[in-house]
Amino acid sequence: MTGLCHVTQRGEGRAKQESGGEEKGFRMKRRDWLKTVCATGGATLAATGLRAAEPAEAQPVSDRVGVLVDTTKCIGCRMCEFACARANDLPEPEQQIDRAVRRDTTPDQWTVVNRYETEQGVVYRKQQCMHCLQPACASACLTKAMYRTPDGPVIWRESKCMGCRFCMVSCPFDVPKFEYDSPVPKIQKCQLCWSRLQEGEQPACVAGCPTGALKFGKRRDLLDEARDRIYHAPDKYVHHVYGEGEVGGTTWLYLSPVPFDQLGLRTDIGNTAFPTYTREFLYAVPLVLTLAPPFLLALSRASRAREVAEEEGEGGEA
């Protein structure tokens, strides 16, 4: 800020010398421009804050955890749903469900398995938070309640959240769910059993899967494994790992025997990480904050000088 003060001071000084005789008419108001300069300084401070905002990569992406879902192995038994509910103190899912109805996750059911009729017959897909590598929800959160932990899971922190639901607006997968029927509502979604991971355990759903359709590990290794499976059974799989590049990469990776849109996965969301879409705007903020005030000040000075000149001209004639 001091640096800025100096610059502006010098600028003012130069302006004074150049304007020479006319300068007297300005009646330099020291306090006046000091105020503006301070406002500019404050803006600069805010701007540096924004600069620092860029999410720091605490851990290299290769160290992140991941889960590989092989939909060819899923039998739709929903054991993962029950395991999830038990591990997270959620109400037990209904035993009998109508398989024809497409279910979505809810505030008290963080994962669901849906049945899809595809060109290859029935395929089941487990659905939950994708835990993006660069999550839209976390970059949208103004209190950092939605937070991507260094090892990958995107968690929600109750003490910080103000319930604005901007995470829900931003999430490309519509994952965060809000408790509309509670006076003390929470945002609910899969946390990838973050607390279990801290104790060296697997996510509950993975541990509860009887068929090996879910596999937990380092994301890098799982990607290798997924490619390996495709390589060894090229007729069995679509040659793409969903989540490898989608929205900049996700923690959850899917293998499928059919194109992914037949499994209800959005294939139109692109490979760009969602925070990128607001980055340009946020970069413009410090620029505007620092450039607009001096520009406006100069404009105001200029228009005032013109006015004074006009008045003087009139006065002279009279």
Place this chain on the structure above:
Amino acid sequence: MHLVDGPRPDLRAEARRFGRFMLQELKPKGPLLTPFNVITGAIILLSAVLLTIRFTKGLGAITNLSQDVPWGLWIGFDVITGVAFAGGAYVIVFMVYIMGQEKYHPIVRVTVLNGFLAYVFYAGALLLDLGRPWNVINPVIGNSFGVSSVLFLVAWHFMLYMFAQFVEFSPAVAEWLGWKRVRKVLGAMTLGAAIFGITLSILHQSGLGALYLMARDKVHPLWYSEFIPILFLVSSIFAGLSLVIFEGSITHKVFHHRVGRRLAATHGDIVRGLARICAGAMFVYLFAQILVFVHGQRWEYLGTGLGWWYLLELVGFVAVPAGLYIYGFRNNRVPVIRVAAALALVGIVLNRLNVTVIGFKWYAAQRYVPTWMEIVVTLAVISAELWVFRWVINRMPVLDFDMSESGHAQEREERAGVVAA
């Protein structure tokens, strides 16, 4: 009354006098049982009941919000449209304090008051929509700065801008209280507050659009583009000025006894000037919209229902009022200008709702329609704002004030004094 001035005042007597003055001023002026008061009063009472339900049972009890549509009328209309309407304050402040256009000086206070109250009430309505409003201080006190969030920027700018607007308006408060020395200090802060406020406005008017940049797959392609921030900023110029024109035509009828001689004499001239600026801004906006449309190759959507809706918004409520504005100021027809202002305001409401509510998740099977309770609460917010607006207008020098002491005029008079001497 002279709390600051005068030789060594007896503080206690002054405080008593101040208390009596405040009590006197707090009393309503004029009859209580007018149709306006009865209706708005009933709305406010009803919404108090509704809000009690909302805060004990949760948002779902009185709103139609869902997991699919997390933001409804309260955000889309109250906050996003309301703030666009409040844009007149920064435009008028820019013209008066930065460009030195003295012509608009008589309306600067009423516009800033309007803007300030709009922010307090409409942005304040945000608190009703927050699920966990007690945590609203989190991004302020610094224990969790979500600096990569556009909403963080918008929230901070709302707060700072409210402060800047209060500083801009504060001379009127000081004059009302008779604090002359305070008035002088506050008056000297006006230019700084104006510059700061304009900068903040540029950023958060566009920031409201930037909120939807990550909802790229959810907003209808006709309303989504990466240029939403710029479109929001440009449209806030004529949204704000149209509201100034619209509000002015009502204010001058309702509060004609408070309107100063200078404002009464020049109001038609001011309105024509504003109409011209509006028309200019609207053509820039139309041009930008067409560029976005052509560049984004959105032709295929035009034949659909929402395509016609889009055309109606842009032709019926932007192009037509822009033409009416031009006709109005060319032919000196203030009533035409007022119609144009009303149409332009409808256009802004349409645009903001199309981005935030109508075009949001346009593909979903279940569409969001607000409950009557959401609408009542919205009306209550507007009613409460009008009550405060009326209270201030009837007491403080807003529509009639001495312009000589502030900004350019002051300096000019000083100069005039020097020249005369």
